[in-house]
Amino acid sequence: MRIVIPQFPGTNCEFDTRYAFEHLGHDVQIVWxxxxxVPADTDLIVVPGGFSYGDYLRSGAIARFSPIMKAxxxxxxxxxxxxxxxxxxxxxxxxxxxxxxxxxxxxxHFVSKHQYLKVENSNNRFLRKxxxxxxxxxxxxxAEGNYFIxxxxxxxxxxxxxxxxxxxxxxxxxxxxxxxVDNIAGICNxxxxxxxxxxxxxxxxETVLGSNDGVRMLEGFLS
Amino acid sequence: xxxxxxVYLKEGVLxxxxxxxxxxxxxxxxxxxxxxxxxxxxxLDLKAESMHEAEKEVEKMxxxxxxxxxxxxxxIEIVQ
Numbered sequence: 558m559r560i561v562i563p564q565f566p567g568t569n570c571e572f573d574t575r576y577a578f579e580h581l582g583h584d585v586q587i588v589w590x591x592x593x594x595v596p597a598d599t600d601l602i603v604v605p606g607g608f609s610y611g612d613y614l615r616s617g618a619i620a621r622f623s624p625i626m627k628a629x630x631x632x633x634x635x636x637x638x639x640x641x642x643x644x645x646x647x648x649x650x651x652x653x654x655x656x657x658x659x660x661x662x663x664x665x666h667f668v669s670k671h672q673y674l675k676v677e678n679s680n681n682r683f684l685r686k687x688x689x690x691x692x693x694x695x696x697x698x699x700a701e702g703n704y705f706i707x708x709x710x711x712x713x714x715x716x717x718x719x720x721x722x723x724x725x726x727x728x729x730x731x732x733x734x735x736x737x738v739d740n741i742a743g744i745c746n747x748x749x750x751x752x753x754x755x756x757x758x759x760x761x762x763e764t765v766l767g768s769n770d771g772v773r774m775l776e777g778f779l780s
Numbered sequence: 781x782x783x784x785x786x787v788y789l790k791e792g793v794l795x796x797x798x799x800x801x802x803x804x805x806x807x808x809x810x811x812x813x814x815x816x817x818x819x820x821x822x823x824l825d826l827k828a829e830s831m832h833e834a835e836k837e838v839e840k841m842x843x844x845x846x847x848x849x850x851x852x853x854x855x856i857e858i859v860q
Contacts, residue, residue, distance in 0.1 A: 614845070618848065660794075660851060661796045663794075664796070665796055665800055706850075707850075
């Protein structure tokens with residue numbers, strides 16, 4: 558399989574993400590933000606974490622207008638799978654490829670730690686190797702992960718099963734590190750081909766680094 | 781011509797920075813403060829035929845880039 562990772566000025570998780578997918582035995586191609594097309598044989602696009610354009614104005618606000626994002630939007634509109642991790646999630650929100658927006662963490666701190674997540678819905682390509690209700694241990698590292706969506710939008714997310722991951726403790730009780738609405742850590746679009754989450758599954762692929770729960774998440778996309 | 785754009789989180793959207801500043805002011809003894817909102821100001825120098833045209837153009841900029849209208853409101857002031 559061919560996984561494509563766009564790289565913006567300020568991206569810093571592209572090599573970790575490439576390592577993770579290569580570790581799982583797949584081809585990875587990093588593409589530059591000025592590219593106007595994605596490779597023809599792309600099976601999955603992963604918009605990686607980092608600080609695209611220095612997070613100026615708002616996280617993801619400027620990356621949204623880069624040429625590669627137009628191509629990624631067209632790819633998703635054609636049914637292609639897109640995953641946004643951390644800053645990648647923020648970019649997909651700013652691009653309106655996913656609903657809602659990010660605010661500064663409630664405590665204003667940059668939070669960097671391992672965090673338990675509850676799988677709220679595994680009936681999708683991303684989390685199909687996990688079980689609904691399962692608890693995963695995945696690192697988070699962000700200052701703007703305080704997910705917000707207005708009431709009606711939130712109701713739509715629930716109606717369509719688009720809330721995929723929530724923050725919890727090891728027993729599955731809510732444990733919110735950033736103030737996000739209903740402890741939401743990850744969502745998908747209505748068509749279930751665009752996914753975004755703040756935690757970093759690519760940093761949880763080897764037990765020596767604390768957890769390999771990320772493998773099951775990333776493997777969902779792979780055939 | 782100058783355009784002064786103020787961007788704030790919408791009323792009803794909890795403002796974490798405003799809350800922290802409010803708390804700090806309280807700790808310093810400024811007990812009269814009832815609420816704090818922290819926003820950002822963007823100042824643009826621009827060429828335009830008229831103030832009306834400038835305002836229309838800046839409004840487009842706000843809707844496209846300067847504000848995220850999912851969570852933010854903006855105000856525009858045009859000065860000669």
